[in-house]
Amino acid sequence: MEFLIIAAVVLLAVGMFRYFRQKNYLKTLTEDQFREGYRKAQLIDVREPNEFDKGHILGARNIPLTQMKQRLVELRKDKPVYLYCQGGSRSGRAAQLLHKKGYEDISQLKGGFKKWTGKVKSK
Structure with a gap:
């Protein structure tokens, strides 16, 4: 029982550390700020291609989180990167990867x- 409590506290601490560290390099923007x-x-758009095809923000490129490492050559470090996914968790993970690779101006769509x-485009 004691082990479970310690494990829960450690997991909570790690999660809080990642959250606050992420705030140093990732801007979370409201829809108006994003627009x-x-x-x-x-x-x-870091969602999978089938999600992207169902609907995406007009002008977005689809680079799924699962392919991000292999497709970094498609992104410029000297221009801001605006990320979004369905709810926010995958764009946060993509931002973490970009930050590790030297990208500095990274933002995500809140929610x-x-x-x-x-405006939305779909295939």
Whole structure:
């Protein structure tokens, strides 16, 4: 029983550490803030292709989180990167990877695509 309590505390501490560290390099933007800057940025949808095909923000490129490491050459370090996924967790993981690879201006859409009310394109 004591072990479970210690394990839970350690997991909670690690989660809090990651959350606060992420705030140093990832900006979480409201839809209005996101809309203001995404046309000047690299707009990346990190969802899987089938999700992207069902609907995505107009002008977005699909680089799924599962392919991000292999496709980093498609992203420029000198331009802002705007990320989004369905709800926010995958874009956070993508931001962590980009940060480790030297990208500095990284933002994500608060609430993800499911909260987006702007223009959408679907196949």
